Amino acid sequence: MNDAADASVAEIHRKLAAALADLVPEDPTLPPHPYLRRHLAEHAAQGNVLDDDHVPPSLLAWETSAAVRRLLAAGEDTASPGRRHWLQAWAKLEPFARDISPVSRWVSLQLAHHIATSNSSAPPQPAPDPEVTGSPVTPLWSDCASADNVWAVTEAPVTSMSTVASADGRQVFVVTGDDLGIVRILRHDATASASPLTVHRGAVSHMLSLGEGRVATASTDGTVSLVDTRRGRIIRSVHQRKATWVSSLALHHSTPRTTLLLVGHSDGHVAALDAATCEPVPLNLPPLDKQPVLLQAVTRADRTTLLLLAQDTTVTCFDGTGTCWRASRTAPIRALLALPGTSAHCAVTDDDGNIAVIDTATGTALGHVPPAPPARVTALGTVTVDDQPALATAASDGTVSLWTTPALTPVPVNLPGHSAPVSALVATRQGRHMRLLTAGADHTIRSWPLLAQQTPARRAWNPITASALSPIRPRRLASAEGTSTWIRNIETGQQHTLLEGESVTALAWVPSDRRLLVAAAASDNSILLLDPDSPHPTPVTRLTGHYSPPLCLVAMAGAAATVLASGSADGTVRLWDVETGQGLASFDDHMFSVRCLASTPVPGGFLLASGGSDGNLRVWDVQRRVQFGQTIRCGQNTVNDVGFFTSEHGDGDGIATAGQDGSLKLWNREAPEHPLKEFRPGGGELTAVTSYTSTSGRTIFVTASMTSIHLWDPSTDRRLLQIVTGYPINTLKMAADWRSAGLSPVLLATGEAGTMIVSLDDRRL
Structure with missing residues (x-):
């Protein structure tokens, strides 16, 4: 087809997209015609008008085409000049929003759009866009970094990746291995090319393309096993060494006609297999220690090959007959990677976080990057940026950095997308440009364009480690991010720093002597009581006694005094008199970390609930300093969060626990032998829980999984809403709507990416 014919076809699709867009209902709660759901986005893409005007936002909650994000990626070179804010917001959360209701999809899209376009320096305001009318959720304010460049969502964390070309060479498949031993073969749009293959009984730690x-x-x-990616099947297991784990895989061109597959093991053993037949081949190597060995092969300009072996802190270069040189690092070597080209260089990183490029001809370091604590390098890869070779380094804080080689100067491309350590990365060509795929422990694979001049700077993921909302007006949010803790008035937008240079693990607002203090758990295991209204905040009181940093804090203000409760990684729950700083009690009944606390007033005092890594829930009588009732063995592995609630039948308080096993359980505190109700929303472990009373008097629970917030009505056992976030939420709090005398509750959700505040209208659910 010639250019004129192509233009004619594109014009037809443009006219179709424009005509069909007029047929989409403006009300997002009304389902569009099935043809619009399935084909409108594709018509717009083929007509080069894939934008918000031709694919209206009200369609996206119902859209069922192959994938909007695939269409956006395929058309990135000829992108429509129209606005695409809603489309881009949908593409970011689309992988997480499968199999959920259209209302949940619409609310999730609405929130993602607000996060992407809101100004976090302004006070909370309802979204003015008329396109969001009729929604049960109104976004008020957010400082979150939006879920960025998600390519795929995985059931288990991906631990290794590789790429392989199709038989005709026109398509590149991505092959992933996860920590359950499953291998998946994915097309460029992340759809499966074949059924998942259970290849190993352990994690797939390494993966290497052998051609064909x-x-x-x-x-x-x-x-070590072979997988045929073109037929989607396991060929066979080719090597096994019992009681060890594979520490390295490498290809070594020992002669011009022979390529070896080298297998390094955790006991220092190295096996050599013919890469074509996978039959064992003798290999002459220098003596190795009985510890994990890393292997890489490099080729010099004269086509001679060298074999690099790393053990502990030493890299050894072997030319087939003897040792050429040895180079020592200051810490055990974590990763070793041969760099492409004829310069015969290799990259190495160690446990201290140092990165270096070594000249394999001499063993000298040509470039060096010092460590950037507390993050450590978790993976190395080679890429090209603007057609220039570069080194990609992944870190335990979820970031990926790019460096020129061999000098290791930073490439101005910022990739801070993951909310957990990055475990694998691989470069692939999609369209005319290279992209970098990164897999993280957050169960996502992300796709990054490798264009230094066209890649906008992104907000670094500096995880929120603690947050707390003040109990009275003005509503103020205390948040700890990195080594800074700040106070923000969420009604006016004003913000100031409370504490600098200290990593905080828990926060709480504490009433004290007619003023509000902020309790902050510090890295030295103490608890600081700070005056948030002081121009130069200094600790009013320092509480000491824990042997590990407190993970949770709860204040209980009574008629006589205010008691602060703290739960720590040392397994204890402690009670403190806020006015005197005196320790009142210490409960060491939990065997492991105490991860969550909650309190409720009762006649004569308070009850305090604590849950933790031992899977147990305990309730304490704060006034009498004793345990109340029996220990509840929740059967949820770790109890991540706990909350009291009042039964709508008036038969006393209950307790909700959010568990690592992905369940939310409701308990009767008087008779806790069995849970009253149980909710399993899916999506991994539950990290937080809170509740509120609806306009009809029902108790509604809000809980967070790894990528979503769920609203559940236990009286009907019905999930009312699923709000997709794309990243973990670690704190959920309810508050009254301070903007008016209305009954709509306000939900504050804090996650690793930031904080969002939304108003809920359960009458629309």
């Missing part, structure tokens, strides 16, 4: 569609996979179970 074959991929070698290695595991923590000590085996």
